[in-house]
Amino acid sequence: MEKFFDPKSVVVVGASNSPFNLGATICNMLKDYLQYPGAVYAVNSKGETVNGYPGYSSILDLPETPDLAVIIVAAKNVPGIISECAAKGIKRVIIESAGFSEGGHKGQAMQREIDDIARANGIRIMGPNCLGTLDTRKKFCCFYGVNPSLVEMGRIFEAPGNISYIIQSGGIVVLVIESFFYDLVGVNKVVSIGNKCDVDEADLIDYFQTDETEVIGMYLENVANGRKLMEAARKSRKPVLIYKVGRTQEGAMAAMSHTAGMANNDKIFESACKQSGIIRLQSIDELHSMPKMLTEMPLLKGRRIAMFTNSGAFGSISADLLVGADLEVVRLSPQTQEKLKKAGQVFNIKNPVDIGPAPPQTYLDIYEILLSADEVDGILPLLSVWQTFVIDTLLELMKMCKHYGKPAAIYTPNAIAKSIAIRAKHRIPIFETAEQAVRALSVSNYYYESLRKRNFIPVETGVEKEKSHA
C-alpha cells in the first residue's frame, strides 16, 4: 500500500499537451508545486513530453516498470490500458476516470472487465472515479484539476500533520484540504477512493495503523463490505471518524447517482458504528474540526465538565449545550470554590466560573485549580481574547492538560474570521463555536469509552503520550 503514496516512479496515462488536459495538471503539480523527487512519465497518443516529463505512446515503451500507474483517459479506453499495465508488470493502478459502475450498464460491464484483468495479474486498483492519493511527508499527490486557484494547496505540504483522510468524493477532498490552510494542526495523507472497486476504506484503515497517522477521518457515500469495515475499525488503535451520507432515502438516492453503490440502511450502520467504536460525525465540518481534540488533548475520561469564562453569556449558553450533549455541569466542591475565591476577581465561583478583568496569572491559577480538582474530568474555557495574553495562557493550559491527563475544549468567542486567524498563528486547538467545543468533549468521551469497551488501554493519547515520550 505504501507505494500508492510514495512511488519511486509513476506513469500518468492520459497526460498530454492538449488544452484542458487533466493528466497534465497532475504532471504540473508534481513538477512545479511539489518538485516530486521520483521518476514521472507521461503516456499519450503522440508520445509527447509533458512539462519536461518524458512521454511515450504506450505503457509498454516505458524504460522501467513504474511503481504506480495513474490513469485519466476516457472510460472506454481504460480496460485496454489495464491490460497493458498487466503486461508491463505494474502492480498498482489509480483509475481517476469516471463512467463505470456509476454510469449505467455499459460502465458496469467495463468495470467487470477491469476487475478480471486485475485479479488475474495481482494488480491493486484505487478508484475508478477518484482523485487518488496525497502524502504531505513524501510530497506526492496525483489529484487532477489542481489549477491556479488551488495553488494554495501547496500550503498543507509545508506542515505535515497526523490526520489522514479516506474520502469518497473529490469535492469533499478539496473542502477538507482547504480547511487546513487556516490551521496549525496538519494532514498526513488523503485518499480519494471513488467507486472503490478494489482498495476500500477497510484496507486503508489497516494501512493507517502502520504509519504516522493518529486520527482517521472518512467521508463515505456507501459501504460495499460492511463487515470488513467494522472489523477494521474495531481493531483500529487510532480513532476512526466517519461522515456518511444516505441517512435518508433521498440522500441515498442522490449518492447513488454520484459514486454508485447502494447506500445502506442507516440504522444498521449506526448500531454497527457503536459496536466498532466508530465516531459518527454530524457534519462535514467535523471532518476538520474534531480531529484536533483527539491529537492535541488527553481523552475525556468522565462526563463532569467545569466551564471558565471571562464573558458571562457564554457560560449560560454552554450550560444548555453540555446538558444537551449529556455531559454534566459539575458542582464544584467547597474546597475548589475556596481556592477560586482566592484566585482573583472571580464574579462567580460556582460553575460556570466567571471572571472580570484579570492578569494572566489569574487565568493560569484558575486552569490549575479546575484541572487539579478531583470532581472535574475536563474543562470548557470560553475566553474572549480581549487581551492577547489570553492566547499565551492557552498555550500554558495545553501543557497543564497533558500534565493532569484531562482535556480542555477551547472556544474563544470571536467572530469566526478572528478565531481562524488565531488558530492559523498559534498551535492551539480552538473551536469555532461553543457548539463545536461541547461536541468535541462528547466525541472525546465517546472514543475513550469505546477503547474501554474494546479492552484497549489508551496508550497513545494525552498524558500517557507525554509520559511515553518522556
Next chain:
Amino acid sequence: MEKFFDPKSVVVVGASNSPFNLGATICNMLKDYLQYPGAVYAVNSKGETVNGYPGYSSILDLPETPDLAVIIVAAKNVPGIISECAAKGIKRVIIESAGFSEGGHKGQAMQREIDDIARANGIRIMGPNCLGTLDTRKKFCCFYGVNPSLVEMGRIFEAPGNISYIIQSGGIVVLVIESFFYDLVGVNKVVSIGNKCDVDEADLIDYFQTDETEVIGMYLENVANGRKLMEAARKSRKPVLIYKVGRTQEGAMAAMSHTAGMANNDKIFESACKQSGIIRLQSIDELHSMPKMLTEMPLLKGRRIAMFTNSGAFGSISADLLVGADLEVVRLSPQTQEKLKKAGQVFNIKNPVDIGPAPPQTYLDIYEILLSADEVDGILPLLSVWQTFVIDTLLELMKMCKHYGKPAAIYTPNAIAKSIAIRAKHRIPIFETAEQAVRALSVSNYYYESLRKRNFIPVETGVEKEKSHA
C-alpha cells in the same frame, strides 16, 4: 425612544482622565472613531475635560439639559445621580454600571430606589448592567470598553444595513458586531439591555417597527414580561429572531448569576414563540447568519426544494439535510428535466441537478429553469467556486430570485475562510455550511407561514418588495 439612539446632546457620567476609566472609552469612541456631531459632556469629581469634551463636577452644572445621560460609575452612586438627572429634567438614562438586581439584596434595594425616582419623574431607563445603544446611520455608540482591539468596530458604521439587535449581554454584542465585519449585509441598530429594569425587548420591537429595521435579532437570558413580549412580536411586521438561554435547568441557573431574573420554563416559551411567529434560533451564530435570508431573498412559500450542484457529494449531503429539516427534495417534472437536458453537460437531470465543467450561461440557464418550474418553491445552489465567474452568476441569480419570488439559499462549498472572503467582497448572502443554508430555507418558510397565520400579507419581502419599489 429615538433619542436613545440619536441624542442631540449626551452626558457621560463617570468619564474622567483616570487610568482605565471606562467612561473615557465612550468619549474616545464618540470623538475619535465616530466624530459624533452632537454635544458631549463629561461629569466627574474633578470636573475635568475628557478628550476635549467639557467636564463638570455635577449634572446640575451642565449648560443644557441633555437628551441622554449615560451613567458608568460605582453602583452605590447611581441612585444619587438619577436624582440629579431628575432635577436637571433629563428624560433618558442608560445605566451601564453593574451590581444591581444581579448583585444580591443590597443591589436589589438600590434598584428599587432608582425605579421609584424614575417613575416619579417620567424618566426612561436602559440597563443597568448593559452597554446601551449603537446606531450605524447616526454614528452614535455609547458602548464602554472599546479599546484598540475593537477599533475595527468602526467598520460596521461604514455600511449601515437593516438588521437590528436587542441583546442582553455585552459579550454577545461584541461577537455579533464582529461577525458583520466580514459581510456586506449590514447592521442598523444594536441595543444591549442588560437587566432591563424599564426599557425591555418588547418596547424595542415596537420601536423597530418605525425605523429602517427589516429584521430584529435578539439574545435573551430571561423574559420578565412574557405577555408583553409575545404581544409585541405577534404585531410585528418584521421578523423577530430570538436566541434564548435557559433551555435547561443548568443554563437557567448560569444565566441568573449573569444578568439576574429567572429564566423561564422553556416549553412554555417555545409554544408562545410559535403562536407569536417568533423565529427561535438554535445557535448564537444564527443571529448573524439567518437575517440575510430574510433581507436579501423572497420568502419560501412552500417546502419543495431543488438542489443544483457542480460538486456531486454536496447534493447527497444536502438531500439528507433537507429531509431532516422537513423540507421536500422535489421530483422535477418531465418538462423541467427535458429543459435541463438541453442546458448543457448535466450529469444528473433529476434533483440534485449535477453539472460538470460548464460556461456561465449554463449556470444561468439552470437557475432560470429551476426557478420558473411550477413544482419548485425554492432552490439550494451548492456551487464550488472553481472559477470566479460562478460568483458573477450568483449575482444574477439574486435578481432572478426576486423576479420569480422564490428564494435561493446559497452555499459555496469552500473552506470557511474562503467563503467569508467572498461574502466580504460581494453582496451575496452566502452561507458557511450546507446545514446553515438548509436551516435558512426552513426559517424562511416558518416565517412565511407565521405571516399567513397572523393574517398578514407579506408585502415587504422579495418579489413584492421589488414590485413596490418599481
